[in-house]
Amino acid sequence: MKNWFAAWLMLAIALPALGATGSNTVTIISYHDVIDLVETPDRRVYPQTVTRNTLIEQFNLIADLGFHPVSFQQILDAEADKRPLPEKAVLLTFDDGYRSVYDIVFPLLKLYEFPAVIAPVGNWMAMPAGGEVKYGKHAVSRERFLSWDQLRELHASPLIEVASHSYDLHQGVIGNPFGNLLPAAATAQWSPDSHERNFGYEDAREYEARLFNDLKRASEQLKSELGQAPRIMFWPYGAYSEASVAISARAGMPHTFTLLSHANSLDDGTAAMGRYLVEQETSLETFEEYLAGNIWQREVKRVVHVDLDYVYDPDKQQQRRNLDLLLDRIKDQGISTVYLQAYADSDGDGVAEALYFPNRHMPVREDLFNRVAWQLKKRSLVEVYAWMPVMAFDMGSGHEYVSDVRTGEPNPDYYRRLSPYSARNREIIGEIYEDLGLYTKFDGLLFHDDALLNDFEDASASAQQWYRERWGLPGNVMEIRQDETLMSRWSRKKTEFLVDFTLELADQADHYRMKDGIELETARNLYAETILDPASERWFAQDPQAFSEAYNFTAVMAMPYMEGAENADSWLENLARLSLEEVPSSRLLFELQATDWRTLEHVPSQTLARWMDVIRDAGIVNYGYYPDDFINSHPAISELRRSFSLSSRIRRVQ
Numbered sequence: 001m002k003n004w005f006a007a008w009l010m011l012a013i014a015l016p017a018l019g020a021t022g023s024n025t026v027t028i029i030s031y032h033d034v035i036d037l038v039e040t041p042d043r044r045v046y047p048q049t050v051t052r053n054t055l056i057e058q059f060n061l062i063a064d065l066g067f068h069p070v071s072f073q074q075i076l077d078a079e080a081d082k083r084p085l086p087e088k089a090v091l092l093t094f095d096d097g098y099r100s101v102y103d104i105v106f107p108l109l110k111l112y113e114f115p116a117v118i119a120p121v122g123n124w125m126a127m128p129a130g131g132e133v134k135y136g137k138h139a140v141s142r143e144r145f146l147s148w149d150q151l152r153e154l155h156a157s158p159l160i161e162v163a164s165h166s167y168d169l170h171q172g173v174i175g176n177p178f179g180n181l182l183p184a185a186a187t188a189q190w191s192p193d194s195h196e197r198n199f200g201y202e203d204a205r206e207y208e209a210r211l212f213n214d215l216k217r218a219s220e221q222l223k224s225e226l227g228q229a230p231r232i233m234f235w236p237y238g239a240y241s242e243a244s245v246a247i248s249a250r251a252g253m254p255h256t257f258t259l260l261s262h263a264n265s266l267d268d269g270t271a272a273m274g275r276y277l278v279e280q281e282t283s284l285e286t287f288e289e290y291l292a293g294n295i296w297q298r299e300v301k302r303v304v305h306v307d308l309d310y311v312y313d314p315d316k317q318q319q320r321r322n323l324d325l326l327l328d329r330i331k332d333q334g335i336s337t338v339y340l341q342a343y344a345d346s347d348g349d350g351v352a353e354a355l356y357f358p359n360r361h362m363p364v365r366e367d368l369f370n371r372v373a374w375q376l377k378k379r380s381l382v383e384v385y386a387w388m389p390v391m392a393f394d395m396g397s398g399h400e401y402v403s404d405v406r407t408g409e410p411n412p413d414y415y416r417r418l419s420p421y422s423a424r425n426r427e428i429i430g431e432i433y434e435d436l437g438l439y440t441k442f443d444g445l446l447f448h449d450d451a452l453l454n455d456f457e458d459a460s461a462s463a464q465q466w467y468r469e470r471w472g473l474p475g476n477v478m479e480i481r482q483d484e485t486l487m488s489r490w491s492r493k494k495t496e497f498l499v500d501f502t503l504e505l506a507d508q509a510d511h512y513r514m515k516d517g518i519e520l521e522t523a524r525n526l527y528a529e530t531i532l533d534p535a536s537e538r539w540f541a542q543d544p545q546a547f548s549e550a551y552n553f554t555a556v557m558a559m560p561y562m563e564g565a566e567n568a569d570s571w572l573e574n575l576a577r578l579s580l581e582e583v584p585s586s587r588l589l590f591e592l593q594a595t596d597w598r599t600l601e602h603v604p605s606q607t608l609a610r611w612m613d614v615i616r617d618a619g620i621v622n623y624g625y626y627p628d629d630f631i632n633s634h635p636a637i638s639e640l641r642r643s644f645s646l647s648s649r650i651r652r653v654q
Contacts, residue, residue: 097151
């Protein structure tokens, strides 16, 4: 085997003198157990296992294609501009601490001269010989994992770095009252013995303390046994949060590895590095795509809005039946995404009267969102966006609400909204979003269409103080309205303010949110009028171009009956054409209506399917509808399938 590493080392020394910069990216591959079917033909094969022959084929491909396995120290050196990475840099990692790393992998690493990082689980290592390790639902012999002597030998090799895989976080914990097991490192644990305190959940302080104590224990264990503390943390199941990354750094492991499928840029740092997970079923073609930093994603979004109010029922048996209907229906539709209502709105006025998750400020109708979201993700295999108000929370008296300058009171023609200019209101709403991230599992946020301020709003005391002190405007709305220049500036400032506020809320929701394969995505409802009439920004404080720059998706409310369109098809065609002039098609999403709210009757399924064809022919690639009446099976899946189901359309992302 050619000593490529020595040759590369000589080249790397010469490169700085030549003015070359090397590669700025590195791909990380995640392996688990490796088995030899010749020597152990009866060995139980667990998920993420590969055979020795498959590993050799992949190692050969790495060498044949000119990829260069590097150590983690080389990544840090490149990040610090000490020495550039070679082109086509790849880092090999092995999770869980299987004995096969010593018996099978280590000899191959030495043969190919490939560096690697391995990460054992502390609690499994602490199990005495002859014991059994709990591995999910299985009990696995302790002898299937590394012994301490084997790990010490690996640690002594210059090819191997030992990381932590936690002490006892490689398990599921009860994550809600319904008993769903969720990843321990990214879940506020629920206990049946804690009903009276915080809805039975750990609070943020308790969650953070549990994580810190576990990670610190794992670090101290490795330092005691190997003489060196780890600097890298592998998140069990790839599940982590912004909070857990910060806790890992406090515990001495500032570098963490996830299972987010993407190549890593040195510019992004090493706090949460992505990896590609390899299994026996991973073909060589797919493995080559991984090495190149490519992933496969669905080509388009197909979205269904679901009102959690339709799932909720005081009769728990009926509620269970409702949920089963929903899960089966969503799976049958072949869609990508569900916008799931996270708040209760029994009177349909668009204002949150309670929430469907534990929180510090509002009544909890039932702790239901987390269960439904998790089941949708795992059983129906869709992404779930938490559909949340921005300001429309009914907190009762004693809070400052958006007021109309003409009356000094909230305008009854609009949502009742907390004034976003009040520092106390912003704190409350932010904490609600933070609690959403801590106590539920979701992939994205849909900001409700309540995030608007008309041309007479907000005239609350806090708002007028804000205009005067922050924006240099008159503190009187009527005075602003009398000057066209001031009016235009005020309108633009309000649009920017609401965008910034929603992005702050997204950051707060993302702090504790479990990331298990996807970064937080955002979408925000946009009124069709803001597309059809550019002057309407001052009526809503909404702007399509500002939305396009701020969010992953601008969700246009393409609802012809609600807008009183005389010819729905022509109206949709025109809206699509104008929308595409403002927002790129990849970031634009149309929301059609499945109910005619003028008559409170269903829009016929055939009509909804025709609308989908109309907007798709006009260039709209992402679309969905609201609401889905899963109890009465409307709209009919059979009618929508041709126009709505995604099937298996995917695209490669570089």
